[in-house]
Amino acid sequence: MMILKRLLDFYINASIHVALAVYAMTWITLIQFELPYDANVLYFVFYATITGYNFVKYFGIAKFHHRSLAGRLRAIQIFSFIAFIGMCYYGFQLRVKTLLFLSGFGLITFLYAIPILPMRYFRDSQMNLREISGMKIYVIALVWAFTTVILPFVDNGMALTMDVLLASLQCFLLVIVLMLPFEIRDLNYDSLKLGTIPQKIGIKNTKIIGVMLLMVFFFLEYFKDELTGNSILSMLIMLVLTLLLLVFSRKNQSRYYSAFWVESLPVIWLVSLLMLG
Numbered sequence: 001m002m003i004l005k006r007l008l009d010f011y012i013n014a015s016i017h018v019a020l021a022v023y024a025m026t027w028i029t030l031i032q033f034e035l036p037y038d039a040n041v042l043y044f045v046f047y048a049t050i051t052g053y054n055f056v057k058y059f060g061i062a063k064f065h066h067r068s069l070a071g072r073l074r075a076i077q078i079f080s081f082i083a084f085i086g087m088c089y090y091g092f093q094l095r096v097k098t099l100l101f102l103s104g105f106g107l108i109t110f111l112y113a114i115p116i117l118p119m120r121y122f123r124d125s126q127m128n129l130r131e132i133s134g135m136k137i138y139v140i141a142l143v144w145a146f147t148t149v150i151l152p153f154v155d156n157g158m159a160l161t162m163d164v165l166l167a168s169l170q171c172f173l174l175v176i177v178l179m180l181p182f183e184i185r186d187l188n189y190d191s192l193k194l195g196t197i198p199q200k201i202g203i204k205n206t207k208i209i210g211v212m213l214l215m216v217f218f219f220l221e222y223f224k225d226e227l228t229g230n231s232i233l234s235m236l237i238m239l240v241l242t243l244l245l246l247v248f249s250r251k252n253q254s255r256y257y258s259a260f261w262v263e264s265l266p267v268i269w270l271v272s273l274l275m276l277g
Contacts, residue, residue, distance in 0.1 A: 012259050014076045019049035021263050024270040025148035040093040041152050047086035054080040098155040141175035163224045173217045177210045181249035181258045188251055210246045214239055230276040238269035
């Protein structure tokens with residue numbers, strides 16, 4: 001039992017679970033727009049997510065405590081390096097235009113983790129994007145939206161139609177909602193200067209905002225030119241589960257509530273879509 005728990009913790013801490021969620025969201029885009037399964041884009045997204053998330057999460061620790069890293073963190077570093085190699089391999093399979101597109105998000109990830117920006121733009125002692133008051137959740141949602149929706153079209157050389165832009169907006173809104181249980185959980189730990197949504201408006205109002213965003217997410221689907229019953233049904237399954245996890249989220253939630261169950265929602269959405277299809 002202890003071995004399984006350690007494997008689960010590594011699976012979560014090494015960002016494999018969140019990478020699977022991003023992979024799932026990208027595959028959902030391919031299915032919804034009837035694009036062929038694109039292994040290069042999907043595997044690139046998977047490995048890039050592991051590389052980017054682990055770089056952001058562990059950069060400070062690796063920088064200041066490199067010689068005294070715990071065994072688990074060393075394992076994550078080694079795993080992240082392997083993921084980086086995978087990212088590079090599949091990245092070279094993408095179009096040059098796609099790589100130029102991705103360079104902007106690489107810069108965002110870099111600035112998100114490394115304190116190099118002018119101090120006057122910040123309210124905390126750090127100087128990276130993640131410390132700008134209230135910005136963290138929107139940076140993450142923006143990167144997810146462009147990666148999981150726009151990227152497949154860029155690499156396939158396809159035009160960005162109104163339906164694609166609506167899907168990007170839906171993804172942006174959904175990721176914001178998925179982040180809310182994390183922000184509620186972190187109320188006990190986050191600096192007040194971060195200005196997270198629960199810090200600004202409280203837990204109850206945060207949940208109300210989340211419910212409203214889910215409603216907007218759903219009704220945006222009806223502005224698209226093409227709708228299918230299976231797509232709507234799978235979306236409803238995902239939205240109901242998201243709503244429940246949002247409503248029942250609290251500051252003292254279990255260790256795996258957000259890190260596992262909330263981040264499982266895109267995977268559940270993909271599985272339901274594949275089963276209904």
